[in-house]
Amino acid sequence: MRFIWLTACFLLFLNCEDKQSQQNKTTTEIDSSTVKVDDQLDTKSEEMDNKDQPFLLTKDNAMEFFLQYDKKHKENKVRIVTDFGNIDILLFNETKFHRSNFIYLTKKGYFDNTQFYRVIDNYIVQGGSTDDREVMRRRRFIGKYLLPTDTKRGFRHDRGVISMPSSNIDNPYKLASPYEFFITLRDVYELDGDYTIFGKVIRGIEVADKIAQVDTDDADWPLQNVYIRRVEILD
CATH class of the missing domain: 2.40.100.10 (Cyclophilin-like)
Known part of the structure; x- marks a missing residue:
């Protein structure tokens, strides 16, 4: 009986670890996605800033x-x-x-x-x-x-x-x-x-x-x- 009880506890522990791993994986993916969106927003902002810059004549152009x-x-x-x-x-x-x-x-x-x-x-x-x-x-x-x-x-x-x-x-x-x-x-x-x-x-x-x-x-x-x-x- 003691053996059966230990086996059940072990399986329950593994199940909890797997759920925690899945949760960590999901959190990591959300964070990564957020970083990519932020990067895209920054890039678009820079492009808009460049478009707003007035054209200036120089000795080179x-x-x-x-x-x-x-x-x-x-x-x-x-x-x-x-x-x-x-x-x-x-x-x-x-x-x-x-x-x-x-x-x-x-x-x-x-x-x-x-x-x-x-x-x-x-x-x-x-x-x-x-x-x-x-x-x-x-x-x-x-x-x-x-x-x-x-x-x-x-x-x-x-x-x-x-x-x-x-x-x-x-x-x-x-x-x-x-x-x-x-x-x-x-x-x-x-x-x-x-x-x-x-x-x-x-x-x-x-x-x-x-x-x-x-x-x-x-x-x-x-x-x-x-x-x-x-x-x-x-x-």
Whole structure:
């Protein structure tokens, strides 16, 4: 009888162990599944965060971006609106990176309320910059990049062309500052080969002449701000 009682106790013990093992196994599977779901949620969250990041132009991606942008955005006529009148510009298709850059910035509204900040009578008016914090903020949201010169297209710095100045940073190759431009008021062929001509004035050169006659300080900055109210795409 004692043997039978011991055998029954032993079988009961084994049954309890098996149930405990099954419970542990089930708990482990739930924990593992929870970890996998958490990992998936974290991954999706990271992907959403990346999608929310704004696109910024950089020295590494700008050329490829404008190469592709040029294929889809063929506009080449713009109007610079100022308090002195309007200046209509034809942008050259031959200088596609610079044309695309100007169209892109125009569509972004970058030029709105920038200024002609350097004016020299019978020489040039230079615009596209300002010390306004809002314009500086726009630049940060568009990106920090430069454009290479493109001076082998046969264009010369005749009166009334629009050209791109070099960046004022350490710049031995005269890489162009993409946010700024200048309009020539006479033939200035000494600039040929150094700066990229990417368009010409087709109407309103007399407006640029008037702007160049305003009073300036010793750095050629107008004493009264000369605003570019906006740039519009005509065609």
